[in-house]
């Protein structure tokens with residue numbers, strides 16, 4: 001292998017490497033940009049969707065039922081009938097290294113809720129679980145779990161009445177983002193031109 005070919009090969013590896021870029025997303029979803037009573041079950045919130053077996057993930061605003069009391073702005077709940085339907089399911093579009101979620105209500109009864117994380121969007125292995133223990137719902141309590149590759153979190157409530165609302169979901173994702181074709185062609189063209197220039201110089 002002569003020197004000019006070595007230069008060309010090195011440049012092509014660089015161009016190929018540029019074909020995939022890493023995009024890091026750090027987000028907190030506060031639900032405050034939705035309207036009261038809106039159903040956001042399955043809505044793409046930007047890297048995460050929230051679903052509930054009831055088919056309803058409802059926005060609670062203006063402290064309706066005390067759900068958003070002590071948490072800023074809107075919160076979400078699944079109060080269909082007498083109590084919350086478990087679990088509230090948070091599905092991530094790309095692996096997340098941690099999940100933080102707050103849960104609570106206006107206080108006055110005894111609640112507890114549990115955060116559990118998994119390595120798959122459906123099924124998979126449990127990576128960790130943590131519980132608030134008993135509290136009266138106010139102020140909201142935050143729970144955090146960290147793991148190498150979280151793709152789903154579930155929140156389950158137990159308690160005396162109605163359940164809790166959830167708010168302020170935080171997570172961090174590193175996504176592999178392919179570059180658009182024109183950028184790849186430009187990279188390959190530059191590599192070819194550099195290689196030709198090197199060959200001409202060497203000759």
Ligand SMILES: [Ca+2]
Nearest residue numbers: 030072073074
């Ligand atoms: Ca909020």
Ligand SMILES: [Ca+2]
Nearest residue numbers: 107109136137
């Ligand atoms: Ca409560």
